Amino acid sequence: MKNLILIVLLAFFGISTQAQDKKNKNLKYTTEVNGNCEQCKKRIEKAAFAVPGVKTATWDISSHQLNVILNEEKSSTQDLNKAIAKAGHDTKEVKATVADYDNLHSCCKYERQE
Secondary structure (H helix, E strand, O other): OHHHHHHHHHHHHHHHHHHHHOOOOOEEEEEEEOOOOHHHHHHHHHHHHOOOOEEEEEEOOOOOEEEEEEOOOOOOHHHHHHHHHHOOOOEOOOOOOHHHHHOOOHHHOOOOOO
């Protein structure tokens, strides 16, 4: 009887531990990214695709929404936000440095939120 209980407990803990480590291979993620024009769209999407695991990336000029499908086993949403910010564009989660923002073309300089 003790052996049976031990086996059941080990099986339960093994299954629960395995389920916690599983990451989403097709995470649908949306975030706001500041920008103004078609040139910004190309730069933002290029920065997104440079992140390992990004399968699709589409930024809408009018809504400023970036829609991404991301494999979380290869990178995280934080990695994505950092890459976008490095390209000079503020996201809702990560702000671009002043130096990265200043490197943008004059037509791409958006009004920054403090």
